[in-house]
Amino acid sequence: MFGRLVDHLASRGDDSALLTVDRRLSYRQLADHVAASASDLGSQRRLVLLETRNDVDTMVNYLGALAGGHVVLPVTADADHTAMVDAYDPDVVIRDGSVLHRHRPAHELHPDLALLLSTSGSTGSPKLVRLSRTNLASNAEAIATYLDIRHTDRAATTLPMSYCYGLSVVHSHLLRGAGLILTDDSVVEDGFWDLMHAHRGTTFAGVPHTFDLLDRIGFDDMSLPHLRYVTQAGGRLAPDTVRRYAELGRRRGWQLFVMYGATEATARMAYLPPELAYDNPTAIGVPIPGGAFDLIPVEHSTDDPNGQTGELVYRGAGVMMGYAHTPDDLATGHTVEALRTGDLARRCPDGLYEVVGRISRFVKLYGLRIDLQRVETALQNAGVTAICAEGDGALLVAATDRPAGCDVALVAANASGLPRSAVRVLDVDEIPRLPSGKPDLLGVRALADRTAATERDAADLRVLFADVLHLDAASIDPRASFVDLGGNSLSYVAMSVRLERALGHLPADWPRLPLRDLEATKRSRRWWGTTLETSVALRAVAIVLVVGSHAGLYTLWGGAHVLLGIAGYNFGRFCLTPLPHAQRVRHLVSTIAWIAGPAVAWVAIALVITDDYTASNLLLANKFLGPDDSMTAGRLWFVEVVVWVLVALALVCATPIADRLERRRPFAWACAFVAVALAVRFDGFGMGREAWFTVLAFWFFAIGWAASKATTVWQRAAVTAMLAVGIVGYFGNPNRELLVFTGLALLIWLPAIRCPSAFTVAAGVLAEASLLIYLVHYQVYPLFGEHRLLGVVASLVVGVVLTMLLTMARRRIRLVGARPVGSRVIAPARR
Missing domain, CATH: 3.40.50.12780 (ANL, N-terminal domain)
Structure with missing residues (x-):
């Protein structure tokens, strides 16, 4: 030839x-x-x-x-x-x-x-x-x-x-x-x-x-x-x-x-x-x-x-x-x-x-001739994927996929005959590889050098993660990410703002980056402002629009529907992650509890001190159980939509076949739900009942979900087109439709913005408190009568204060009564 x-x-x-x-x-x-x-x-x-x-x-x-x-x-x-x-x-x-x-x-x-x-x-x-x-x-x-x-x-x-x-x-x-x-x-x-x-x-x-x-x-x-x-x-x-x-x-x-x-x-x-x-x-x-x-x-x-x-x-x-x-x-x-x-x-x-070893993979440490292949085999038998190299007089072990409770250093020490102190374990998401796919031994040595230079600073980020997620800092695995450690759509707001201050910027896809990789991205502070995630900024602006419109300070409707899209966006980011199936479902159930728990608690309080709600609101089911003629009981529609949508999706995600389909084609899977939701939006399949309000509004959530999975220009363009098709005529109010379209389009196309530090802090505080602000503002602003601006400000302040108190209570409960989970979390391999 x-x-x-x-x-x-x-x-x-x-x-x-x-x-x-x-x-x-x-x-x-x-x-x-x-x-x-x-x-x-x-x-x-x-x-x-x-x-x-x-x-x-x-x-x-x-x-x-x-x-x-x-x-x-x-x-x-x-x-x-x-x-x-x-x-x-x-x-x-x-x-x-x-x-x-x-x-x-x-x-x-x-x-x-x-x-x-x-x-x-x-x-x-x-x-x-x-x-x-x-x-x-x-x-x-x-x-x-x-x-x-x-x-x-x-x-x-x-x-x-x-x-x-x-x-x-x-x-x-x-x-x-x-x-x-x-x-x-x-x-x-x-x-x-x-x-x-x-x-x-x-x-x-x-x-x-x-x-x-x-x-x-x-x-x-x-x-x-x-x-x-x-x-x-x-x-x-x-x-x-x-x-x-x-x-x-x-x-x-x-x-x-x-x-x-x-x-x-x-x-x-x-x-x-x-x-x-x-x-x-x-x-x-x-x-x-x-x-x-x-x-x-x-x-x-x-x-x-x-x-x-x-x-x-x-x-x-x-x-x-x-x-x-x-x-x-x-x-x-x-x-x-x-x-x-x-x-x-x-x-x-x-x-x-049969190949049983490698001559060149024998190294001499502490006077012992050590077969690195034998050490790797022992680690593999213990359930650890690893490669070994020699560096600076120590046995370097780059390890991933370690089982819970496995002491990698001890296994390597026993297999090599070295003292445990002579083994240095490097936790990695993936084994370093050459373009050919073979293990990169020089890369392991370079990683050891880089790790030594950053380990001293990583402790600061562990403290930050521990404070936001209410964990014991010493128990946090540096391979774990925000998502791995239980972070969700509510805690990520505080984490994003504080992380930006600590690192000088927000790395792309930071919720899934291991803590040690986040530390490696640290930059000096830029004088012209800080980075704020667009979803956080939109969340803050939307909740202000909601409160101000309800209080009659201005008329800018549509903020709640933007929040609904953001809820879908966060569902895709924090619930549909590369974590194992069972962990995914637990995370989703936890997210539902974080939303439904405060909502039910506040409704219970409001039932005692006001006539605003009925017993059906305790179940977050006013749209299903009525009464239909109440002027106030339907106020919590946004929370009802989010909770019941998450419950339905939790049931879907719990099935192995749905889990596999979503992992294999996450964008296509999300778009399939958008298509179904848009079909319901246009003809409702003849439903015509208030109980179907949750289903009719689901398409906003689905749009946000698809936006979170869109990774290419054509995918973002496709989501934008679906948004445009669905929004036209939905409210019968062009201004409201333009506001919602603009907010969700920003979510699709603009991952982050640079803004003054003061705005970043304020937006972070409001976004973190947005759920409680939404819940309490109906009872707060009426107390100020015609002083509408004071009513709006008071609603925001009360929501922020209650969020701070709730955070403190959760932290105390976790530290006193819960065992740390961070040390048991294994960071998933990077995609």
């Missing part, structure tokens, strides 16, 4: 070669594009640095460079390639399909040399692997053979082309005339699966981290009728995960290929036949066709009663020509005959090979 690349492509005729969202290229068309690209690069061999994306331009330029006999150095687009460019001075640089730099060939290139790849999967290191056309052709043929790739297959590009695994998918499928579904979307994005369905994808490749992501999105329940096989490489996949996916594939009619390889072997060295995966989940399998393994005894390995053990050495046509450190090395021929992998392996009696 690689000798006569254009002819090979053309021979496949009209079969699909490249498939994208809006484009299909046949093999014949691809051959024409590749020939033109090769011609454009010229006949003299050049060193071509190609910035790669999984798109048509990259594929054409890559294949064009190979077809023209040039040497390709693929790097990841949008990364810093300064070190690589300085080290090798490429003759040609191709970025976004355009040639940006070209000069006369300045390098002496060995005639066999075809491809240069980074050894680590990153683009920062100038150490490169030199690969020949024979390497590429033989490895592609071997992979295509054991995978039984057919011309009808369609492989999705889940991995970067700068990574040997990603390129091996390209080479092996083009070799057999199969199609490539080009996408840079992650497997957690809807767009990826839309493409898989649209183009009848039969396969995709994954590193271990990919399978973690598949677990999060409910891959087990997906319908993929054309899927034929899934491949895994790029690191060891947990045995339980191998078994689970092997069994899932057996039930669903596809195969799991667990594979082993290295850039120095072009890509693949071994594969585990799918029928053996379930019973041999720790094995790497057998050598690929044309390859062979040897085991060389090493100093610190011992004889294994279950098979021969030693350093794994690979021989085959895929073994690299050698390394390159400088441009002079590009003229060197083959310097490597066999590849010493650095892995400790054993050959089992059944002929399968």
Whole structure:
């Protein structure tokens, strides 16, 4: 294939070669594009640095460079390639399909040399692997053979082309005339699966981290009728995960290929036949066709009663020509005959090979030789996902997903023989990884350095979190976020204002950022004001509009409906979070109690001192139970709508299927509720009863919910359009409709505003007290008769004072009678 690349492509005729969202290229068309690209690069061999994306331009330029006999150095687009460019001075640089730099060939290139790849999967290191056309052709043929790739297959590009695994998918499928579904979307994005369905994808490749992501999105329940096989490489996949996916594939009619390889072997060295995966989940399998393994005894390995053990050495046509450190090395021929992998392996009696450790992962600390792989295995057996490294004379453990009560440092100390004080645990949301998906050990050491510099200041934020959420500061896990610690739509107002003062700004999506990450974002105070979340500002303005309009100070109706939209917005932000299902439901029930509890308590007081309410108000059900002719009992409609909407949604969210659907497509799920709510808004399905008032007003809540899940411009535009459709004619008052539309449009498009510090503080206080202000103002402002301004101010002040007293009472109750929960909270992985 690689000798006569254009002819090979053309021979496949009209079969699909490249498939994208809006484009299909046949093999014949691809051959024409590749020939033109090769011609454009010229006949003299050049060193071509190609910035790669999984798109048509990259594929054409890559294949064009190979077809023209040039040497390709693929790097990841949008990364810093300064070190690589300085080290090798490429003759040609191709970025976004355009040639940006070209000069006369300045390098002496060995005639066999075809491809240069980074050894680590990153683009920062100038150490490169030199690969020949024979390497590429033989490895592609071997992979295509054991995978039984057919011309009808369609492989999705889940991995970067700068990574040997990603390129091996390209080479092996083009070799057999199969199609490539080009996408840079992650497997957690809807767009990826839309493409898989649209183009009848039969396969995709994954590193271990990919399978973690598949677990999060409910891959087990997906319908993929054309899927034929899934491949895994790029690191060891947990045995339980191998078994689970092997069994899932057996039930669903596809195969799991667990594979082993290295850039120095072009890509693949071994594969585990799918029928053996379930019973041999720790094995790497057998050598690929044309390859062979040897085991060389090493100093610190011992004889294994279950098979021969030693350093794994690979021989085959895929073994690299050698390394390159400088441009002079590009003229060197083959310097490597066999590849010493650095892995400790054993050959089992059944002929399968199993990697049991890594020679280079033995470190010496406190006079002890420590196997880091063994420590990681012990942690994994304890339910902890972690990687280990050595740094500053200590054992560094970057850990995530720890079970409650698990002492990670103690487990690592016992497994290594080190004293517990020699183990330093770094809590992370996700294991640091290279672009290839492999663990980033240098990143662990850099994280340790950064963590040491910020740990001293993190205590201040713990105190702040503890004060707002009524927790014990010492018990708060620095990996936990505001949402993880029980923060909700009521407490976030105080948290946002105080956090802005502490950090100098409000980071994007701060409620879901772990405390330690928030501390790392600290900035100096800006002289021109502070940042205030738009939802907080709107909440403050809306409650003032509500009180002033009811008191007759002015007539600006619509504030309550803006508050209803904000309630939906906060529902999406604080109730539909990445927390586990049971925790989500508990959080939602807690939110309902935070709203309904004060409302019922105030109604009980008002029943004693006034004639404003009836017994039905104690149930927050006046719109359902009446009386319909009361001038005052319907005043609490806003609270009734919010509470009963939340109760209904709590019942929906409690079902596993609804939970899975919302997690998989949060924006689409929210929009489905908007659509139903708008249908009710326009015809009401013939309801015509006051009891359905809650349902009729639900669309404002649903709009806010959809706004919280809108992450792209087109999604925000879609929510705005739905708002415009619903608001026109709803009140029969254009001014009121304009006010509500403006408020909710700001919520959709403007996440935060900068304003004077005094306004931020005032808005925060009013927004935090908005619920109690709404409840009490009906009884407060009438006390001032025609002094309407005093009545409005008094209503606001009374609501603020009662909120402060309630906060103090809650804090006292939590500190005296409740056990701390912060130390038991595990921060979810970042999306």
